[in-house]
Amino acid sequence: MKLPRARSPRGLVRPAAALSAIALTAAALTTTVGASTASAATIKVGLGGYTDTRPAGTVGPSNSDGAPLTPKVTARMAGQAVPTNDWWSSLVFQRYAGNPYSENLYAHPFTFKAAAGGLEVGYPTNPTITPDGRQYDFTHTKDLTVGVAGLNAPDTKVDGWTDWTVTPQWTDGAHTFSATVGHGLPYVYAHATGGAAQITAAGTPTVFANQGNVLGITVGGHHYGLFAPTGTSWNVNGTVLSAALGAKDYYSVAVLPSAGDLALYRTYAYSFVTDTKVAWSYDAGSVTTSYTATTTAQEGSQTGTLLALYPHQWKASTDPLTALTYTSPRGQMKVRQGSGFSTTMKADAILPSLPDVGGQDRAALGAMVREVANAADPFMGASDTYWTGKALARLGQLVPIADQLGDTATRDKLLGLMKGRLQTWFAGTGSTVFAYDNVWKTLIGYPASYGSDGELNDHHFHYGYYIQAAATVARYDAAWAADSAWGGMVKLLAKDAANADRADTRFPWLRSFDPYAGHGWAAGHAAFAAGNNEESSSESLNFSAGLILYGSATGDTALRDLGTYLYTTESRAVEQYWFNADQSAFPAGFGHQTAGMVWGSGAAYSTWWTASPGMIHGINYLPITGGSLYLARRQDDIKANLAELKANNGGVFTDWRDLAWEFQALADPAAAKANWDAGKDGYTPEEGESKAHTYHWIYNLAALGTLDPATTSDQPTSAVFVNGGTRTHVAHNYSTTARAVHFSDGYTLTVPGRSTASERGSFQDGGSGGVPSPSPSPSPSPSSSPSPSPSPSVPPTSGSTFYLQPGGGLTTAYGTGATSSTIASAGGTNHDGTPYQPTVYELRNVNGTLRAGAATEFDLYLDAGSAVGLGQQVRISYDLTGNGSFDRVETYRYFATDPVTGWERYSATAGLASATGSLGNLANGTVRVEVWSAIGSAPAQLRTGATQAQGSASVLRIPFS
Known part of the structure; x- marks a missing residue:
């Protein structure tokens, strides 16, 4: 979620128009809640630390009225690290004082909403599209309310969660009801005491099958199976369907692709999903992810279940699927029969920076770099976590450029500026500080912005910039990044947004990433009629890229591999659900081929603060870095995206032209170079960009060509580019000794220690092509001298x-x-x-x-x-x-x-x-x-x-x- 963002000049700009069909409520950013009166203590982490008490006059998690909140969980779950920033977070984070249940919940193919009498259940299959064609929603509309007869609970609390499910619970003294629901689950698994199982239909249901304890009904054009314990039977009385459970306490409800699927769904109706887990591995340029659902039989001995896969999953899986499908806001979901499935994706290319192979004017480039480094205020007035992060990124992108130019004085000045600002934030004292909230198990940076404090919004957006900056510092100064120095705080920020250690109870597991949906969610509370949302998918990818680079720079392979999993998975989701690359995600009638924001219910061609096409598109490009190469996987999609941008913008690039040129350079570098040459003197850089970096990016891609996404290597920080008949292999080696990087096209590149090396040759698919011309781009530590040129190897005549x-x-x-x-x-x-x-x-x-x-x-x-x-x-x-x-x-x-x-x-x-x-x-x-x-x-x-x-x-x- 991005609330209105400050743009130059740095005043808050409200959205040009409210998003219809979404209940948008402006965040109370100015409301303050007094900090704890207890004395603040600094918890040491290496040379830095964090405080256990937020600064005076600041807010922690609170509702829209400014009142502080605690997680809405049952006594059994008290004290646990509660997931925020999830599809179901409005169950646990009560944003509005008048609603103690939940806002709309989107766990495709189902939609849900908690109410006093139980759980509303829907399956929207027809989108609502705004008259201007800028937004589509498969908005929650209840077909059923699932519960127990007589239930009138004062609130709903969360009684458990797994990687992609949640179990809300209702109690009113005489009745209890709980329901386990989740992404990809076509079942609601219910437990009820104190009365009969009761399901209330939104209209008079049509009964198409009555088998006693199994009932098939159609409501609102959708088919459902109702499964009570063996030996019981359903009673139909108008819109109320009930079954006396006797000594049993369970029943389930399934949404059916068709009425004829009732028998299959009955097979798994009593095989309740009680745990879900995602696991990943990275090896030889591929990311393999397993999704496992653990089931418990309520009766009989059936195991396994039915799972509905999103497009980014089934397109990357070779596991057999059934012919069954569901409609969703992400396109067609396909059904897998069993206890889980796996996906395999090629790891996306990533580099800490582009190599120096372009034909740019080095004197002019150097002057541009020094202009930023020597500015009176290189941080451009940044004070909060978001804008400080943007400023750190802007400086960090110039460090390797200065190094390539041989301007070590400017390089070291930039590094010094970055270290100083990071250390100020990491010190654990003062008003510029990270504070740990033990109630919500989160680390909040103060001064905060865009609801990163009171709403727990955007932590991955903000902290990704800090991690990226730290990775740049670690590339040149490994000692600074040691856990015993400042690296411990960097890893703590990573844990806040993406804790992958299930034994670490300080933070929830993968707070900002939805492992089944395949992408991040930005709002901490998800308290919108459209569910949760994510605007800047590219800033989410920037966080993941930071993990890869920082993990690689510090030798933390677990952190590196976590980043690779997040980066590769989310890039596929963004490709489909933001950029509609396969033309199968967006419904007919939505008048766009890209989305500025994705919601639980759909997507919108908009941002939180402007209707400018340049910014709607650009918010999903920025920041452009060596971690943006995932965008180049589908060059056809880049061209379509930019064609729409121009069409909606009078045929030209206006706002954030530098971002559009840099994005264009990933698919058509010659055109981008022409645009830069013609317009370089007449634009203002985006706040996180600089003319030096844009110039360097475009001119080097003009020489390198476009990414070859099919070729991977055994080194995460590597890429291959193609320009006509010339292929260029690039890799960065963070270790202190030379290593041979083996590419899947048969080429081997030897990269000196702590260096980037690139090779350019007119060969194809592993041939040596005579004598290629190595172009090393050494990136040594500040105290070392450039390393020798790498030597490409010649593969044998036999092979694969x-x-x-x-x-x-x-x-x-x-x-x-x-x-x-x-x-x-x-x-x-x-x-x-x-x-x-x-x-x-x-x-x-x-x-x-x-x-x-x-x-x-x-x-x-x-x-x-x-x-x-x-x-x-x-x-x-x-x-x-x-x-x-x-x-x-x-x-x-x-x-x-x-x-x-x-x-x-x-x-x-x-x-x-x-x-x-x-x-x-x-x-x-x-x-x-x-x-x-x-x-x-x-x-x-x-x-x-x-x-x-x-x-x-x-x-x-x-x-x-």
């Missing part, structure tokens, strides 16, 4: 990289001359997922050992000429023993070619459409590639036989060594 050749061959060497193979037309019919007259490439008698965590990769260069509406698809099959039976078959989503002559790259980043079987070691096995037209009425061309010098070679990389 195979080039497609004319006539259907696969070879480990390039071809002898580029030709094209014709991909037959789809004939105007749909062949998505099923090969149709495929062009086949095959290699037999292949031996190889499966590499842990590795996955199939490919680059296929296609050209549809001027034909419109074509899409080509690939299936890759592995016969592990050569017996004629394929043990693993992977079908990828088809690639929609454009109607412009020229080769287009189709890669594994398109994602799996389906997969069957499992991989194992190859022993005289067979590898087969099939390419066909999934849609369209014209043939296409596939480039084959390309030589190393020609580039753009169609290639398959198999996950074997």
